[in-house]
Amino acid sequence: MIKRNPHFSSLLPNYLFEEIGLRKKAYLERHPEKHLLDLGLGDTTLPLSPVVVRSIQEFAEKMGKKESYKGYGPTSGSVELKRGISERFYAGIVSAEEIFISDGAKCDIGRLQLLFGDDVTVALQDPVYPVYLDGSLLQGVAPQNIFRLPCTPENQFFPDLSLAKGVDVLYFCSPNNPTGAAATHEQLQELVSFAKKEGTLIIFDAAYSCFIQDINLPKSIFEIPGAEEVAIEVNSFSKFAGFTGVRLGWTVVPKELRYPGGESIYQDWIRATDIVFNGPSNLSEAAGKAVLSEEGFKACKEQVATYQKALHEFERLREIPSYTLFAGTNAPYAWIRVEGKSSWDLFDELLNECQIVSVPGAGFGSAGEGFVRLSAFAGVEVVRQACDALLDYASESIIQS
Numbered sequence: 573m574i575k576r577n578p579h580f581s582s583l584l585p586n587y588l589f590e591e592i593g594l595r596k597k598a599y600l601e602r603h604p605e606k607h608l609l610d611l612g613l614g615d616t617t618l619p620l621s622p623v624v625v626r627s628i629q630e631f632a633e634k635m636g637k638k639e640s641y642k643g644y645g646p647t648s649g650s651v652e653l654k655r656g657i658s659e660r661f662y663a664g665i666v667s668a669e670e671i672f673i674s675d676g677a678k679c680d681i682g683r684l685q686l687l688f689g690d691d692v693t694v695a696l697q698d699p700v701y702p703v704y705l706d707g708s709l710l711q712g713v714a715p716q717n718i719f720r721l722p723c724t725p726e727n728q729f730f731p732d733l734s735l736a737k738g739v740d741v742l743y744f745c746s747p748n749n750p751t752g753a754a755a756t757h758e759q760l761q762e763l764v765s766f767a768k769k770e771g772t773l774i775i776f777d778a779a780y781s782c783f784i785q786d787i788n789l790p791k792s793i794f795e796i797p798g799a800e801e802v803a804i805e806v807n808s809f810s811k812f813a814g815f816t817g818v819r820l821g822w823t824v825v826p827k828e829l830r831y832p833g834g835e836s837i838y839q840d841w842i843r844a845t846d847i848v849f850n851g852p853s854n855l856s857e858a859a860g861k862a863v864l865s866e867e868g869f870k871a872c873k874e875q876v877a878t879y880q881k882a883l884h885e886f887e888r889l890r891e892i893p894s895y896t897l898f899a900g901t902n903a904p905y906a907w908i909r910v911e912g913k914s915s916w917d918l919f920d921e922l923l924n925e926c927q928i929v930s931v932p933g934a935g936f937g938s939a940g941e942g943f944v945r946l947s948a949f950a951g952v953e954v955v956r957q958a959c960d961a962l963l964d965y966a967s968e969s970i971i972q973s
């Protein structure tokens with residue numbers, strides 16, 4: 573008889589977006605005349621750039637002809653694309669052979685978890701993208717072997733690494749979803765030194781690196797000397813090129829990486845992906861090559877700049893005395909705290925008083941309690957309207973009090 577994977581019972585119910593949906597629906601039933609400003613989005617909204625669309629069309633045409641049809645490609649993806657990524661995103665510091673093209677960062681995080689088995693200890697930032705935690709639990713890691721590292725304004729959103737002493741695997745997301753915090757060179761240096769000392773493997777999620785505006789901040793863990801001995805990096809075309817639906821990402825696994833017993837992690841990754849993955853979609857790869865072209869890269873940078881313009885609107889919220897706005901420059905999210913209010917209280921207030929949909933920070937970990945995440949993916953106009961509504965509401969509240 574089929575037995576359920578017992579680790580499903582370790583997962584907490586995934587009610588965050590369901591609950592947001594229910595509260596939105598209930599509000600609209602009570603106020604059918606109202607229009608909601610959805611700043612809860614983690615998804616991109618701008619269309620693909622024309623050069624990418626053309627490339628997909630041309631490739632699809634070729635796929636429809638006997639003489640140019642293509643089936644399976646290499647599991648680790650097209651060499652041309654790997655070379656392009658090596659040059660465009662790593663200025664050559666990562667070699668093409670160490671880049672593995674995939675169907676997205678989330679999928680690769682799930683596959684990376686195949687490397688370690690269940691007898692490992694894991695550390696992760698709190699709050700953070702929930703996939704590292706849930707994937708680890710499903711992989712069979714005991715809940716007591718998962719250590720949460722609070723990242724709050726009090727520690728400038730960089731965790732106290734002594735809480736992760738001796739852990740086997742440490743997930744690190746920079747720029748962070750949801751806080752928007754991007755680690756500095758010094759902080760990543762500290763992380764790499766820690767990993768070397770403790771024998772820890774870092775899984776570095778750089779899915780939002782394209783949003784980093786401060787030229788002094790590292791976009792990759794491999795900008796830190798020695799990181800190739802301790803880190804794997806996942807990245808994605810999702811946010812940079814609007815490929816959340818197209819699906820294309822990559823993982824960097826350095827050849828130097830070893831388990832404590834000396835076996836090659838690089839070789840195991842090739843083996844593991846060969847078993848459970850059949851390579852990225854060749855249509856998506858054609859689209860990815862267009863992204864890396866001069867025209868495509870420029871267009872994607874312009875898209876990012878459009879989201880950044882929306883992000884910039886959030887700055888106006890600094891005028892509201894009770895609001896504290898964090899980050900909001902190197903990631904597409906504003907992370908907001910209102911002293912004395914829980915995440916869900918704040919969510920309800922924004923919804924009921926300003927018709928704004930946010931994401932309660934507590935849904936990303938207990939250290940996210942008291943915050944909400946607002947997204948610039950909603951676009952300049954929607955973010956502007958939301959800020960107007962918040963400022964109006966704040967000034968009315970001050971007058972009444």
Ligand code: PLP
Binds near residue numbers: 808815
């Ligand atoms: N990593 C982080 C931190 C994310 O927030 C997301 C999606 O929102 C992903 C990875 C997923 O990336 P992909 O679309 O490439 O699977």
